[in-house]
Amino acid sequence: MAEEVKEPKKDKRKGASGIFIPAGLFIGMGIGWTMGYMVQGMFIGLGVGFLAFAITMLVMKA
Secondary structure, three states: OOOOOOOOOOHHHHHHHHHHHHHHHHHHHHHHHHHHHHHHHHHHHHHHHHHHHHHHHHHHHH
């Protein structure tokens, strides 16, 4: 009989951490829009999303 080849399982948490970037962007866009500074809010939200993504990647390695 042929042996089954098992693929390494991907960590679902690692893949889900990438959602911080668009989430931060949309949250920043919404807050910026309500305050009248949509572009600035989008940039701040994008930066916060990348920061949260980086922090989760560092925490997961430890």
